[in-house]
Amino acid sequence: MTSFAYDADAGPSLARRVLRQREVGVFIALVVLVGAISIARPHFLASGNLFIMSRQIALTAIAAIGVFFVILTAGIDLSVGSAVGLTGYVCGLAFAAGAPMPVALLAALGCGALIGAINGFVVAYIGVTPFIITLGMLEICRSTIYTIRHGDSIRGIPASFLKIFGSGEFLGISSPVIALILLAIASHVVLNYTAYGRRVYAIGGNEEATKLSGINVRRVKFMTYVLCSVCCAIAGIMYVGYGTEAHADTGKDLELDAIAAAVIGGTSLMGGQGTVLGVLIGATIMGVVKNGLVLLDVSSYWQQMVIGIIIVAAAIIDVVQNANADNRKAIIRRIAGIFGRRAGAS
Amino acid sequence: MTSFAYDADAGPSLARRVLRQREVGVFIALVVLVGAISIARPHFLASGNLFIMSRQIALTAIAAIGVFFVILTAGIDLSVGSAVGLTGYVCGLAFAAGAPMPVALLAALGCGALIGAINGFVVAYIGVTPFIITLGMLEICRSTIYTIRHGDSIRGIPASFLKIFGSGEFLGISSPVIALILLAIASHVVLNYTAYGRRVYAIGGNEEATKLSGINVRRVKFMTYVLCSVCCAIAGIMYVGYGTEAHADTGKDLELDAIAAAVIGGTSLMGGQGTVLGVLIGATIMGVVKNGLVLLDVSSYWQQMVIGIIIVAAAIIDVVQNANADNRKAIIRRIAGIFGRRAGAS
């Protein structure tokens, strides 16, 4: 009988489930980074700092996991930041209107689901490019916030709520981090052990083939946008707890951080490639850098530059690490030959 | 059985070159928009207004054409805005250092070429995702500006320069518009009538097949990034003339507008699809909306929302118009059934 089994394959498939090579690269980058910072500034690892840093990372990572679902289908969601802002604001408004906590939470989640449903419907059932509709939603959601109260924050969030989502912690872990952990586990299971999850990857890999396999591609895509915005709603609620108020500018530009976290973590914007673990690592790298720069008293004028350089460095480490032996040589050779005319050649 | 009509190909090919169906959709949207606004507010068409509006559109469109080259290869350049800012700032610094105009211009263009070369090298020869490296460059370029003079604007730009690039006009057309027209024509020719342009589209269509056709894919990609940043430099110079100073914040968030312009104009972020004309129409739509909203006295709080809605509307018109008869029916049916449970079905 003809055998098509290539031992080359055994590796990837197993690894893919646990910690795919893909992540190792960025993970190394992360370890290096953490090492360097904590040597320069031991306080970096102090529980106090880890507490606030992890909370800040979690707030981004929750949104990042949301947009990760969308990116897996080769889509994109630019409305993430505005969705976080609006859902949080809605939560605040509900409280202001005297609603009990469950109602306020449902209002926020419902608002998120609605935003996602609109994005998803227009993308999946009308066929508009995700970039455009979600860009539109970005504007719409943000200006909705401003039209409600001309940008004023909503104060007077009930203590009962703040106790859970604000100061609230469990074994010294803040509520956003707990929420993130639960969300990450759930997402990992959904993406790797349910038909829905595999179909999300399938669409990113080959949408036509997925459709021909009798899968309702539209519905799967639609759902990814809903999931994304619901994650945003979770982040939005957490932000209200974090800020102890609902601010009008919460989540501004968050979409870029969220997408960057996913991509740094090895998610392909062309769809079908990426893992929840990678997203977490990506978000952590960004959070660590931001926190480290302040701890190291880097001048604000330079911080952005350092962030930029580290993002690129992480990506390059990642590429080199994922390249096979001789590609790696080739890459090194090119980097070396950068000044020589050889740089031009393939 | 070799049945192919020679006149038949005149149709498609001609159309594709001049105004492909792809554009008709957005073009209709644009016409509707302009019509509506000018009826509501005849002053919209007043030469004074057209002058300032066209100048603002041109500044975005020049950058949009740049990033369009990159997008055609299925890449992305997020550093567009920062590149515009930095190149303009470099131009200003050159003047501040007492350099004559040609030197200042070359400095800006050179700076652009350098930014593009770095992006291009890291993408094409090292293999980092465009999103990441250009995101890094976004941060790096912007913070470079700040570190130079802590964000101060550079004043005292020579009158000779301002005369050409600032107040300068020709038959009542401002210099940025003239620059745009020349750039657009050049780009159209390059993309449609040169081997290089053909290869740019080819890479977006099927990178491997292009490589196997004996084309140095790396070099072609590399060049698109250089071209992109050089376009940014042109925009940067124009901005200095426009603002009569070099501002540290010039070009912030411009990348989003530039990419949006391209995508609204029918460019596919998956590569291989799009035309210069489309980009121009896309940029114009955005400019017209912004300008129109101010003229129409739309409450400032609502303007963002209207912009969002119009962007989406334009995209939907585009989709519906490009769908063939029966797809169109299907889409309409879905939009109609949006509230019914049918919406969920494929």
Add this chain to the structure above:
Amino acid sequence: NRTDNKQHFVMVPKGVNPYYDPCYEGFKDAGAKFGIETEFRAPQDFSVSEQQEVIEDLIQKHVDGIAISANDDQGLVGVIDEATKAGIKVITFDAPAPSSKALCYIGTVNDAAGYTAGTEMAKRMGDKGVLLMLQGGMGSQNLNERYAGFERAMKEKAPHVTIIAREDTQGKIPVAQEKTEQLLQAHPDATAIFGLSGECIPGAVPALKSANKAGKILLGGFDDIPDTLAAIRDGTCQFCLAQKTYKMGWLSVVELQAACAGKELPKQIDTGVLLVTKDNVDTYMAHMKEEAQQWGGEAATMPATMGAGTAPATQK
């Protein structure tokens, strides 16, 4: 023959922001008092180009006067020129455009305001301690001027205070909160925080609270937005400096009227800043209004409470 019908003045802020609400209130009230039609026209975002469009449009409308909060100095030279040619009186408020033909600038002189703030901070810190600073956008001209003034005052009045950090909040409250949290980690010895822009205090407050340092660390900064006032009431924030926005609006009408009456206007009127503390947090607005409302009409000379700069023109 336009003399017989109402004059029409328009206020053009930098963009959409609650900060301008009191400005327009003052503008409106003055208009009502002096029988002038007033209008508020804000560009959609804080951009020169959109501000130009608004002004272009107002020129077509042949309004009588425009009060602009300039997004950019040079960028507005052109349009302001046009407007002046069209016989429209143009002044700037809140943010100046010195290179333009604008007749007068009414507002806070940032360096002076920074100096006042520094003086207050120095007084409260008692020439010792570690000061953390927050600023919304490192590229912002106004804020850099404020900082300059602030730093000068500190050097003169509290040379032993160390300004140990100056972080960028990007003008966003949540970012201000994150940065404050990080700063408190980086510098546990910090004794005071000062915010150069409006979002800093609202961001710093929850950070101080969750670090249980509310009230233990001296917190002050610019702008009297609701969040900040709330913080002053609950004692987390000790003071803020309110720009006299209502007064800017009011005086804008007064000066435009004077200009229309052919009067020569002073180049600059510093409306100064008002110190808001727990004691006057509920009353300062009323005072600011009263103080402003005595200008124009029959009012005579300027009282001493008026900040630096020249007296506003008064009219018969």
Add this chain to the structure above:
Amino acid sequence: MGAGESSFGAGGGAGGGTAGRPLLEMRGITKSFGGVHALRGVDFAVYPGEIVCLLGENGAGKSTLMKILAGVHVVYDGEMFFDGKAVRFRSTQEAAELGIGIVYQEFNLCPNLSVAENLFLGHEIHNAVGLMDYPEMRRRARETFAALGVKIDPSALVQHLTVAPQQMIEIAKALGHNTRLLIMDEPTAPLAGAEIEHLFRIMGELKARGVAIVFISHKLNEVLRVTDRVVVLKDGENSGEIATKDATEDVLVSMMVGRELDRMYSRRKGSPGEEVVLEVRGLTGPPRIEDVSFQVRKGEIVGLAGLQGAGRTELAQLIIGYRRKVSGEVRLHGRRVNIRHPADAVRHHIGYVSEDRKKLGLILNMTVRENSTMAIHRRILNALGLISRAKEREVTDTYIRSLKTKVSSREQAVRNLSGGNQQKVAIAKWLAIKPDVLILDEPTRGIDVGAKAEVHRIIADLADAGVSVIMISSELPEVLHVADRILVMHEGRLTGEFSREEANEEVLMKAAVA
């Protein structure tokens, strides 16, 4: 060549035949894509337990008809009856639910998913807790493949597989769920000997179970061997039908082409020169090529035979610099050349027609013209350094004519061409570079008999014109008839070399397996 006429198809014919009610009936099916009329009032019926062959030239409309049957194309005129009931599918799912399985002509797999995941995509298996039951899916996958007589690691990523295993996955997918009607659009095209035999055996078993099968192939010997009835399409219309037992290759051909045609593989008139043009010495490269050395003389046609996975494609890709070699050298006209990138190969006038036209051959969203001239941009520039449309048209039309490519216009997007015509465009691109050395990897895969003869004639003409040709083919008869000399590969090494005289299927096979 009636070699394979010992048909089990006819043998089982008793079970089939056109007696009783058809399982499926299509009446007056008409379908057009924009201007292109793919089908005009086609009637087609299949009876339980019979194997029907749908025969026709490239672009005749076979795939389109089957895609309508499978619910891919939902917009068409005409009516369809399944089990006597009128049906009109709105999705592939609806067709699948009625037990219609299809192997598409083109691959439809998700490269980023595992073999098992692809196999069960759309009807995944869940365990007690409602999660994906991977062990079970892998187990069943192994079973299915075992039944198909192949061994594919179910947890391998599809992107690491070659065309053959991918095809077996497609077949396994189609067989999956209680299939009553199985459509196979050129299933054997990417397969070689062993797998084809297994496939035929499976088809026999299904037929015995009363499953109806539609079999599309351009390999007439297969058609005669396994089918009961042949339905012929020509230019989108029915052009006759015949019981296989009454048919011969010549009859079928004349039904397809509408005229007599000399299909005999044209033997070349000239003979190879003496000068060695291409020489490969100790070529070695990952993952599998080991120390390969051979020579090709001027105007010589060297056939490269072997089983799937023998490494022929890899060897070709090493030679043209698409893969990185670790040792060995390539010499042209006696001089050592350093080919590190396909660009170098093109510069040295070495062409490579890939075996995977969709992934490596064509740019589907571009036009026939743009694809045809993709490798010769430098040579069609006008005085201004711009691409000369005139020259492009000239080149394009030349090959549309000489390859008899069926296109609505040279500006038609290649995506919209029929499979075979796509293959012709892929070949045209390389003929256009006027190669000294041309490597063709499965060049006649999926193209009709007429076109096949054309390609063979073209290869012969090229050789006569002094071009050195390496033809990789899994079809031994083809190699035997076209090649002057035949090399055989096995597991990345050359395992045999035969002159045309000494070569025959037996010796080649022996060399290919050891």
